[in-house]
Every structure is written in structure tokens, then in C-alpha cells.
Amino acid sequence: MTDDGSTLAVEVRGLTRVFGSGESKVEALRGLDMNLSAGDFAAVMGPSGSGKSTLLHLIAGLDAPNSGTIRVAGRDLSTLNDDELTLLRRRNIGIVFQAFNLLNILTAEENVALPLVIGGTSRAEAHSKAAAALDRVGIGQRRKHLPTELSGGEQQRVAVARALVNEPLILLADEPTGNLDSLSSDRIVMLLRRLVEEQGQTILMVTHEARHAAMADRLIHLRDGRVVQEQTLPPGREVDEILQDLESPP
Amino acid sequence: MQNAILGLLASGPVHGYELRTAYEDQLVPRAKLNFGQVYTTLExxxxxxxVQNEVVNQSARPDKKVYRLTDDGRRRLYDWLKKPSKFDLDLRNETFVKLMLTRRLAGADAFETLAVERRECLERLHEITQARAKAAEQKAPLRTVLLLDLAVFRLEAFAKWLDRCEELFREEDTR
Incomplete structure (x- = not known):
């Protein structure tokens, strides 16, 4: 539930974003509308240059639109000053990037605790929450390791734990598997899926891999800075049922 | 089918009846073989x-017929295992024909066809990736996980091809 009592975690209306001007002008978003309800797992797909990452950055408050409105947890981002925006972001948004963006001189647990420490939480509390977040992503036993001692998949799990440590309303994931091999990347998306199913986490994920997008419950297809198709995917079926449908190899 | 049966007989003689369950339990999860198929292939x-058969006398129960590999059969099996498989490219594809027609016919729209096909493909992909995740979580046998992975990657390749069609149709239209 959001601040104003509605269940919309994110509401985007008429969003435009233009980069550059004159000859080099790029219209990344051209009047984009979309909603994200609490508990949704939505994937944003589209060819490169369709505006996927721009959209995510705008929702995260890392960038400002040329026109249009973005409401996160019921609050219009354009009405907030820098401090209010920082606070709203800290309380409501966790982000996972393609590059894990971990600090190599800090252990996994210290990396995860960092946003809490910066936000004024005591060291002891920050570390106990960090340890719990690392447990949630299945990597608790590696919490004392430095990022350089972890595999890519493990580092991305740490990044997911860091994004979740504030218990944000929304988890934004920008090509979270772009730097991972195919098996580790599938496991990261399965982890996101589990967070949705078991903890009701709201997730908006940008991806260009169809098999990762297909793990979401809702697909938002972008092209040329607009939503061209939305698709709600039906609930899953039992493994046995699916197997019976598959054509058996000869 | 013939080679699969040779493979199932390779570790020792098996009763014809047991071959059917072995096929499902050891090779292809949830495969539905019928006895007719199995016996025709054995013959x-x-x-x-x-393959040769022998009759085993059982004191308490009726005699049973078991099948075993001959030396030729074993040679044939191991030759087959070393050879590349015939790749099933499945190019007599319904979507392909539909797309070629919608590009030519008035009143038909290839982009609409692409959108419809993409929706369907992603729906199937959703089902199968979910099942794959569930299978991995429930520690299903590796053969189950890998069969689902095969389906996932095939569907993903198809989704990529649909994207490619869209890009090239657009390119053609702006020429």
C-alpha cells in the first residue's frame, strides 16, 4: 500500500525525455504511459534505443523528464526538492544495475550495510539487517568475503541484497544479467521471481533477453520511446503438465 | 527410437514390458511410448x-522373455553415439509462411502477425521458464531440467528471429 492509499507503486503519464539538440537530438521517450501495481513483476522489453533504461532512470529519480509526470508511492517526483527526493528514493526504491557497482574494499556485508549507514542507521543494526538481506538472496555464508573473492553471480546477489536492505516498495533492475554467463543470469532472475512470490516484492526489470522477460508476470514492450504492447502472462502450470505437452525427442 | 532402445539394453537384458518405463524413467521424462511401438522396434x-531374446524360466511366475544386445547391436549403438545427430531445423514453419503472405497480401499486416506470434511465444516461454524454475527448486532430475531448458532456448531463439523479422521489414519499408 502506498502513501496515498492507492495500490499503484508507480504511475507514469506522458513522459518525454530528449537528449541533445539540433542534429544530434535524440528523443528517448515520446509520451510514455505506464503503471506498476504493488506486488507486480513487470519486465520492460524492446530493441536498444527504445528508451528502456531511460525510463528506469527516470522512475529511480536519477534523471528528470522534459515533460510528463512520475508518481512513486503516490508522490509526484517533480514536486520534491533534493532532500525529499533522496528520502523518497531511500524509502521506496532499490536498484540493481548491470555492473554490480560494489565497493571492492568492503566485504559483501559492508557493501549491503552501506546505504543504511549512510542513512543514519547504527552500525550494529545496519550489519544485522545486511546479514538478513544476504540470507534472503541465498548468500549469507559468503558475507565476510570481498567482492573480488566472489563469482559474478554472487556479486550480483550481493547487489540485490543491497537494493533490498531498505525494504523498498519497488526494486528496479536495469539489465541485471547483462554481465553474467547464461546459467548465473538465469539464477538471478529466478531469485527475483522468488522475491516476488515469497515476499510480494514489486519489481520492474529491464531486459533484452526474452527468457528473462518471460519470468515476469507482465511485459511492457517499448519501441521508439513509447509502449507498443502490454501483455499479462497467465499463471504457471505444473511441471508434469508442461512436460507432457512438450514434443519428446525421437 | 531404435537407438534409444539399444541404449536401454546396453547395461543388461531387459524385459520388453520394462523398456517402456525405463524409457520414461531414465531417458525422456513423461514420454508416452506405447507397447506396440516398443515391440515393433524390438522385432x-x-x-x-x-538384439536377441531369450526366455527366462521363473519358478513362481510364468516364463518371461528378456532382450539383450548382440555384439553388432552394441557396435551400432556406440557408432551412433559418436556421430552427429541429424539436426531438426524445422523450417517448414507456419509462422514463416504466414509472414511471407502477410507481406504480400492487401489487407494483411505482417507487423500484426509478428505481434500475435510474439505474444504467443512469450506466453509459452513464461510457462516453461516457470516450470523450469520450479523443477530446479524441487530438485527434479537433471534430465527434466535440461529438457525444459531445451524448450526455453528454442522458444527464445524463435523470439529473437521474430525481432529480426520486425527490424528487417521496417528497414525494407523505409527503403
Whole structure:
């Protein structure tokens, strides 16, 4: 539930974003509308240059639109000053990037605790929450390791734990598997899926891999800075049922 | 089918009846073989000298017929295992024909066809990736996980091809 009592975690209306001007002008978003309800797992797909990452950055408050409105947890981002925006972001948004963006001189647990420490939480509390977040992503036993001692998949799990440590309303994931091999990347998306199913986490994920997008419950297809198709995917079926449908190899 | 049966007989003689369950339990999860298929294949393998049967006397129960590999059968199996498989490219594809027609016919729209096909493909992909995740979580046998992975990657390749069609149709239209 959001601040104003509605269940919309994110509401985007008429969003435009233009980069550059004159000859080099790029219209990344051209009047984009979309909603994200609490508990949704939505994937944003589209060819490169369709505006996927721009959209995510705008929702995260890392960038400002040329026109249009973005409401996160019921609050219009354009009405907030820098401090209010920082606070709203800290309380409501966790982000996972393609590059894990971990600090190599800090252990996994210290990396995860960092946003809490910066936000004024005591060291002891920050570390106990960090340890719990690392447990949630299945990597608790590696919490004392430095990022350089972890595999890519493990580092991305740490990044997911860091994004979740504030218990944000929304988890934004920008090509979270772009730097991972195919098996580790599938496991990261399965982890996101589990967070949705078991903890009701709201997730908006940008991806260009169809098999990762297909793990979401809702697909938002972008092209040329607009939503061209939305698709709600039906609930899953039992493994046995699916197997019976598959054509058996000869 | 013939080679699969040779493979199931390779570790020791098996009763014809047990072959059907072995096929499902050891090779292809949830495969539905019928006895007719199994026995027809066994007969053919026997005619070609790759398999022979023997009757085992059982004191308490009726005698049973078991099948075993001959030396030729074993050779044929291991030759087959070393050879590349015939790749099933499935190019007589319904979507392909539909797309070629919608590009030519008035009143038809290839982009609409692409959108419809993409929706369907992603829906199937959703089902199968979910099942794959569930299978991995429930520690299903590796053969189950890998069969689902095969389906996932095939569907993903198809989704990529649909994207490619869209890009090239657009390119053609702006020319």
C-alpha cells in the first residue's frame, strides 16, 4: 500500500525525455504511459534505443523528464526538492544495475550495510539487517568475503541484497544479467521471481533477453520511446503438465 | 527410437514390458511410448541381428522373455553415439509462411502477425521458464531440467528471429 492509499507503486503519464539538440537530438521517450501495481513483476522489453533504461532512470529519480509526470508511492517526483527526493528514493526504491557497482574494499556485508549507514542507521543494526538481506538472496555464508573473492553471480546477489536492505516498495533492475554467463543470469532472475512470490516484492526489470522477460508476470514492450504492447502472462502450470505437452525427442 | 532402445539394453537384458518405463524413467521424462511401438522396434532390431531374446524360466511366475544386445547391436549403438545427430531445423514453419503472405497480401499486416506470434511465444516461454524454475527448486532430475531448458532456448531463439523479422521489414519499408 502506498502513501496515498492507492495500490499503484508507480504511475507514469506522458513522459518525454530528449537528449541533445539540433542534429544530434535524440528523443528517448515520446509520451510514455505506464503503471506498476504493488506486488507486480513487470519486465520492460524492446530493441536498444527504445528508451528502456531511460525510463528506469527516470522512475529511480536519477534523471528528470522534459515533460510528463512520475508518481512513486503516490508522490509526484517533480514536486520534491533534493532532500525529499533522496528520502523518497531511500524509502521506496532499490536498484540493481548491470555492473554490480560494489565497493571492492568492503566485504559483501559492508557493501549491503552501506546505504543504511549512510542513512543514519547504527552500525550494529545496519550489519544485522545486511546479514538478513544476504540470507534472503541465498548468500549469507559468503558475507565476510570481498567482492573480488566472489563469482559474478554472487556479486550480483550481493547487489540485490543491497537494493533490498531498505525494504523498498519497488526494486528496479536495469539489465541485471547483462554481465553474467547464461546459467548465473538465469539464477538471478529466478531469485527475483522468488522475491516476488515469497515476499510480494514489486519489481520492474529491464531486459533484452526474452527468457528473462518471460519470468515476469507482465511485459511492457517499448519501441521508439513509447509502449507498443502490454501483455499479462497467465499463471504457471505444473511441471508434469508442461512436460507432457512438450514434443519428446525421437 | 531404435537407438534409444539399444541404449536401454546396453547395461543388461531387459524385459520388453520394462523398456517402456525405463524409457520414461531414465531417458525422456513423461514420454508416452506405447507397447506396440516398443515391440515393433524390438522385432525390427532382432531381424537386423542387433538384439536377441531369450526366455527366462521363473519358478513362481510364468516364463518371461528378456532382450539383450548382440555384439553388432552394441557396435551400432556406440557408432551412433559418436556421430552427429541429424539436426531438426524445422523450417517448414507456419509462422514463416504466414509472414511471407502477410507481406504480400492487401489487407494483411505482417507487423500484426509478428505481434500475435510474439505474444504467443512469450506466453509459452513464461510457462516453461516457470516450470523450469520450479523443477530446479524441487530438485527434479537433471534430465527434466535440461529438457525444459531445451524448450526455453528454442522458444527464445524463435523470439529473437521474430525481432529480426520486425527490424528487417521496417528497414525494407523505409527503403
Amino acid at each position: 525390427r532390431l532382432q531381424r537386423n541381428g542387433l
